[in-house]
Amino acid sequence: MALELNRRGFLTAATLSATAAATTASAFAIESLPAQAAGWPKSALWRLPPHSGAIAWTVDDGKSYDTVSKYIDFIEQSGIRLTFFVTTKYSSWLKVQPRLQPLVNSGQVQLGNHTMNHPNLTKLSAAQVQSELGGCQKFIHDHFGVESRPYFRPPYGYLNETVIKAAADIGYSKPVLWLGSLGDSTPISEPALLKLANTWMTEDRILIGHANQPTVTHLYAQLLKILQKRHLKTVTIKDVFG
Numbered sequence: 467m468a469l470e471l472n473r474r475g476f477l478t479a480a481t482l483s484a485t486a487a488a489t490t491a492s493a494f495a496i497e498s499l500p501a502q503a504a505g506w507p508k509s510a511l512w513r514l515p516p517h518s519g520a521i522a523w524t525v526d527d528g529k530s531y532d533t534v535s536k537y538i539d540f541i542e543q544s545g546i547r548l549t550f551f552v553t554t555k556y557s558s559w560l561k562v563q564p565r566l567q568p569l570v571n572s573g574q575v576q577l578g579n580h581t582m583n584h585p586n587l588t589k590l591s592a593a594q595v596q597s598e599l600g601g602c603q604k605f606i607h608d609h610f611g612v613e614s615r616p617y618f619r620p621p622y623g624y625l626n627e628t629v630i631k632a633a634a635d636i637g638y639s640k641p642v643l644w645l646g647s648l649g650d651s652t653p654i655s656e657p658a659l660l661k662l663a664n665t666w667m668t669e670d671r672i673l674i675g676h677a678n679q680p681t682v683t684h685l686y687a688q689l690l691k692i693l694q695k696r697h698l699k700t701v702t703i704k705d706v707f708g
């Protein structure tokens with residue numbers, strides 16, 4: 467968990483300094499980031515193309531059934547498009563399957579691969595990486611009838627050459643990272659989450675949230691208001707990258 471916090475903190479600092487320097491988003495190259503990001507491959511997706519008029523809201527893990535379920539209520543009621551990065555060790559995904567399936571069928575919700583057990587993939591062998599991704603792929607295919615390739619989100623955002631190659635060899639050629647977080651992989655207060663939403667819910671971002679804590683479920687109306695006020699449409703990763 468500390469690793470995820472570090473990365474989130476780093477992303478926050480890096481992006482704020484880029485903004486302060488009035489650097490355009492498109493000039494904000496991976497190469498210019500500090501050493502912590504050296505493992506990010508150029509093939510990784512971490513933002514949308516400029517001037518998209520959109521935000522890709524992504525939601526990971528699914529530790530809390532209640533939160534996953536309330537996300538589905540919100541998606542149904544608001545019409546937003548969203549990508550879930552599914553971790554299959556959590557039973558939430560099977561429990562919500564009947565309600566989630568129509569949203570997956572229509573394309574309003576995309577299901578991406580977030581492994582079976584949420585390990586740091588950089589600590590695993592190529593075979594173990596493929597087993598983690600392959601198991602999640604089979605789960606999504608067997609229970610929802612859809613293909614999750616080529617998109618996967620490495621737990622904690624950690625990638626190295628072994629992971630990238632092992633994943634690509636089984637069709638997962640597009641790691642999806644992010645450039646803005648709701649900060650809710652672990653407990654967070656409502657004001658703190660709202661503050662992050664105000665900062666990061668802007669055009670062209672891939673936003674990361676988590677279906678782990680109840681906090682976000684109390685804030686859907688406010689989050690929707692932010693999107694509406696900023697005239698942001700919501701897109702899935704597939705909507706933009708095919």
Ligand SMILES: [Zn+2]
Pocket residue numbers: 526527580584621622
């Ligand atoms: Zn995760």
